[in-house]
Amino acid sequence: MINLLRILKFGVKNFFRNIWLSTAATSIMILTIFTVSVLVMLNLVGAMAVETVKEKVDISIYLQPDATDSQINQVKNKLLSLPEVKSIDYTSKDEALKEFQREHKENDLILSSILELDENPLQPTLTVKARYPEDYAVIADIINVDEYKTIISKIDFDDNKEVINRLTDLTGTLRRVGIGLSAIFGLVVVLVVYNTIRLTIYTQKYEIRIMKLVGATNNFVRLPFIVEGIIYGLVGSIGAFAILYPLVEYFSPFVSNFLGEQSVDMLAYFSEHIAVIFLMEIAAGVLLGVVSSLLAVRRYVKSI
Amino acid sequence: MPESKKNQSRSDQGKPIVEFINVSKIYDKYRQEVVALEDISFKIDKGEFVSIVGRSGTGKSTIVKLMIAEEKATKGGVKVLDWDLNKIRDRRVPEFRRQLGVVFQDYKLLTRKTVYENVAYAMVVSGQSIAKIKRTVPQVLDLVGLKDKGRRFPKELSGGEQQRTAIARALVHRPELLVADEMTGELDVLYAWEIMEILLKINQMGTTVIIATHDRDIVNKINKRVITLEEGKIIRDQKKGDYLL
Ligand SMILES: Nc1ncnc2c1ncn2[C@@H]1O[C@H](COP(=O)(O)OP(=O)(O)OP(=O)(O)O)[C@@H](O)[C@H]1O
Ligand SMILES: [Mg+2]
Numbered sequence: 001m002i003n004l005l006r007i008l009k010f011g012v013k014n015f016f017r018n019i020w021l022s023t024a025a026t027s028i029m030i031l032t033i034f035t036v037s038v039l040v041m042l043n044l045v046g047a048m049a050v051e052t053v054k055e056k057v058d059i060s061i062y063l064q065p066d067a068t069d070s071q072i073n074q075v076k077n078k079l080l081s082l083p084e085v086k087s088i089d090y091t092s093k094d095e096a097l098k099e100f101q102r103e104h105k106e107n108d109l110i111l112s113s114i115l116e117l118d119e120n121p122l123q124p125t126l127t128v129k130a131r132y133p134e135d136y137a138v139i140a141d142i143i144n145v146d147e148y149k150t151i152i153s154k155i156d157f158d159d160n161k162e163v164i165n166r167l168t169d170l171t172g173t174l175r176r177v178g179i180g181l182s183a184i185f186g187l188v189v190v191l192v193v194y195n196t197i198r199l200t201i202y203t204q205k206y207e208i209r210i211m212k213l214v215g216a217t218n219n220f221v222r223l224p225f226i227v228e229g230i231i232y233g234l235v236g237s238i239g240a241f242a243i244l245y246p247l248v249e250y251f252s253p254f255v256s257n258f259l260g261e262q263s264v265d266m267l268a269y270f271s272e273h274i275a276v277i278f279l280m281e282i283a284a285g286v287l288l289g290v291v292s293s294l295l296a297v298r299r300y301v302k303s304i
Numbered sequence: 305m306p307e308s309k310k311n312q313s314r315s316d317q318g319k320p321i322v323e324f325i326n327v328s329k330i331y332d333k334y335r336q337e338v339v340a341l342e343d344i345s346f347k348i349d350k351g352e353f354v355s356i357v358g359r360s361g362t363g364k365s366t367i368v369k370l371m372i373a374e375e376k377a378t379k380g381g382v383k384v385l386d387w388d389l390n391k392i393r394d395r396r397v398p399e400f401r402r403q404l405g406v407v408f409q410d411y412k413l414l415t416r417k418t419v420y421e422n423v424a425y426a427m428v429v430s431g432q433s434i435a436k437i438k439r440t441v442p443q444v445l446d447l448v449g450l451k452d453k454g455r456r457f458p459k460e461l462s463g464g465e466q467q468r469t470a471i472a473r474a475l476v477h478r479p480e481l482l483v484a485d486e487m488t489g490e491l492d493v494l495y496a497w498e499i500m501e502i503l504l505k506i507n508q509m510g511t512t513v514i515i516a517t518h519d520r521d522i523v524n525k526i527n528k529r530v531i532t533l534e535e536g537k538i539i540r541d542q543k544k545g546d547y548l549l
Contacts (some may be wrong), residue, residue, distance in 0.1 A: 003431045210412050213374070215402035215477060216429035218395055302394075 007220065011227025014200050022232070025196040029236025029288065030243070032185040033281050037244050039178035041266065045255055046171035048264045053164055054133055059140060059157040061126040064150070065093065065119075071151045072124065075143070079128055082142065084135035089127040096122040123153060133164040186288065193232050193292035197225050201300045208304045222297050229293025230286050237285030241278055245270070319386075320347035321481055321512050322371060327380035329366050329536075340366040342536040343380070348514060350480070353507045355523045356516045358533030364516035365409055367533075368485045371514070372406050373397050385481060402430055405474030407484035409516075411466050413458040413473075419465075420445070420454035423473045430477070444472040448502050464495035471502060482506060484515045496522055 015022050063072060072090070079085050091099070097120050104110045114121070130136050140157050201208070211221050252267035270277065329341040340363045348354050356364050369375040370382050373389050382389040387400050413422050420441060427437045445451050448468040458466055467487070474482055487499055500522050507513045517523060523530055532540040 002433055006428060006431075206412075207414065210414065210425075211429045212398070213372070213401065213406060213408070213412065214426035214429065214473065215398050217398050217431055220429045220431065 003217075003219070007223045008227055010220075010224035011231065014204070014224055014228040015231045017203065018196070018200060021196050021199060025193050025232050026235045026239065028189050028192045029232050029285060030239035032189040032288070033237050033240035033285055034243055035185050036178075036182045036284065037240060037277070037281060038247075039174070039182060041244075041248065041270075043171060043174055043178055044269065045259075045264060045266055046167065046174050048269070049259050050164065050167045050171060052264060053167060057129075057133060057136065057157075057164070059128040059130075059136055059143075059155065061128065061143060061152055062123045062154040062156065063126065064153050065121065065123050067124065067151045072126075075126065075148060075151055078148075079126065079139070079143070082139060084130050084132070084139055086129045086131045088129075091125045091127065093120050093122055093124050096120075096125065189236075189288050190292045190295075193229060193289060194296045196232075197228055197293045197296040198300055200228060201225060201296060201304070205304055208301065212304070222301055225297045225301070226290060226293045229289035229291075229296075231289070232292075233285030233287070233289030234282065236289075237281040240285075241281050244277075320383075321350045321352075321385060322346075322348040322514065323381070323383040324367075324370075325381040325383075327370065327377045327382060329363070329370060329375065330378045340536055341370075344536075344538055345380075346531060346538065346541060348512065350512055351507075351510065353504070353513045353526070353528040354515070354531060355526075355528060356514065356531045356533065357518060357520070357523055359518060362533040363536045364518075364533060365485050368406070368409075368483055368514075368516055371483055372404065373400060398430070402477045403479060404481040404483060405471075405477065405479040405511075407467070407470045407474050407482070407487065409486040411458075411470040413466060413469055415458055418455050418457055419450060419461070419469050419472075422458070422469055423476060426473050426476050440476055441472075444475045447475065447506070448472045449498075462495070464499060467499055468502065471499070471506075475506070479511065481512045481514070484513070487515045487517050487519075493521070497525075500526060 061075070063075070076088060076090065079088055097114075100114065100122060101111060128139060130139055136157055140155055143152065144155055208221060248266055248270045252265065252270075255266050256264055324344050324346050327341055327344045328339070331338040331340055344367070356367060358364055366375065370377055370389070371384055373384075373387075373392055377390060385400070385403050387396075389400075392400060414425065417425060423444060424437050424441050427440065432440075442451070442454075445454055448471050450465065450468055450472060453461065453465060458469065461469065471482075471484070474484070482503070484503065487496075487503065496519060503513050503515065504526065527544050529544070530540070530542050531538055532542075
């Protein structure tokens with residue numbers, strides 16, 4: 001326990017010994033974690049946008065008003081047997097009417113005119129959702145055959161293929177660029193922290209020699225440098241988070257407007273996952289710090 | 305711990321505390337070989353006071369470095385406090401170092417720490433409790449006569465006082481063996497004699513003391529065992545010797 005405290009103290013001392021260098025290393029760490037966080041956020045927004053658009057896509061199959069239950073079931077079962085289909089929602093004539101009434105309850109003219117008819121003129125509908133956007137065309141083709149011509153009056157689908165493809169491409173590119181950039185930044189930060197700690201080790205050469213000669217435990221010689229690395233990681237990730245939060249707050253409405261989707265709410269997502277995001281940043285920072293310092297310590301402390 | 309058990313049996317059987325068996329040390333620097341020690345053998349028993357003497361560059365410091373596992377022998381066996389230093393593992397070296405005290409030729413004091421802090425440092429970095437540090441440091445400072453100088457920095461001390469600080473630091477682990485390189489080297493006679501009296505006192509308290517020096521007057525005066533080196537070889541080993549060169 002006392003040892004741990006002392007090691008922490010020595011580590012903090014190391015951090016402040018070369019304050020300009022430490023500041024530089026910390027800044028690079030902040031920059032890296034911030035960049036990686038932004039890239040991850042962008043990927044998330046992209047994925048969210050794709051999801052929202054995908055959610056909106058479906059096929060509406062309008063059935064003949066006089067289609068029997070068994071005919072309807074026939075179509076239903078056929079659809080359910082397709083692996084491409086994710087879900088089916090059936091709206092009966094009555095339900096369609098109720099929906100119609102609800103939608104037009106302000107418009108007496110329309111309401112009364114439809115009620116005047118003896119028979120409910122609305123069609124029962126099957127709303128089909130596919131697992132993947134590219135499956136909609138396939139499903140439509142399968143249903144659009146002579147066998148069902150007598151049951152189905154109209155197949156209506158707007159697959160938003162263009163939009164979805166563009167979004168998917170965009171998120172794909174974003175992810176690749178993100179991974180590439182993150183790797184580069186990660187490498188840079190490891191190099192910078194590694195060299196900073198190497199320099200601390202070098203400036204402490206004399207102390208380290210004495211420590212070893214008077215019987216310091218190995219932990220005591222090595223761990224302060226690891227602690228120094230952890231400090232770069234901690235300060236870096238807290239700094240990055242402190243920049244990220246206001247930026248998300250500021251840009252979130254713009255992103256929603258840009259996508260024309262109020263459901264893509266970055267700020268809400270951020271706030272909801274704030275603990276996870278914060279912890280992930282800290283974990284990433286500490287990991288980078290520990291890896292860099294371990295490399296430096298393994299390479300340089302032994303040879304002193 | 306097997307080592308401490310062995311320690312016990314050693315003192316019973318009168319096994320040596322330091323043993324060099326046909327040791328050679330060849331430094332290999334910039335592809336130029338320097339033979340520092342050549343086929344050296346000697347034993348030192350518990351409780352002895354031994355001076356290793358010889359001219360500059362004859363290998364005194366090399367013997368000390370081999371004894372404290374700072375260097376490894378090129379040939380032969382080195383055994384200290386029942387540790388076989390040819391085979392000692394890196395991660396056990398700290399444990400070994402805490403069983404002996406070393407005073408270096410250049411003292412190796414930290415200039416930005418006070419006398420007290422320098423002495424306490426050895427205990428701090430080897431994980432001793434604060435209570436123990438507070439108890440031990442004043443005791444050893446008292447032993448070397450630096451009780452009132454704990455707050456001074458090394459540069460505010462005389463050479464002899466710096467050396468005494470180094471001795472105090474070497475004593476904090478209560479070692480069975482104290483090894484001092486080039487004691488009294490650049491000090492004037494009076495200071496040198498003060499240092500020697502401290503070492504004799506420590507020896508009387510039961511610690512084995514080994515010193516390397518080229519101060520002939522002092523060695524002759526104390527009338528203890530002398531191992532004389534010349535060009536990396538032992539040319540004399542006298543029980544109650546003097547330094548003739
Ligand atoms: N690290 C080293 N690399 C190469 N040669 C060395 C090294 N250390 C010592 N030597 C050489 O080994 C020989 C013995 O040196 P050592 O330091 O043991 O002598 P010494 O008896 O302690 O001398 P002094 O009285 O001046 O301290 C010398 O020739 C020296 O130059
Ligand atoms: Mg020497």
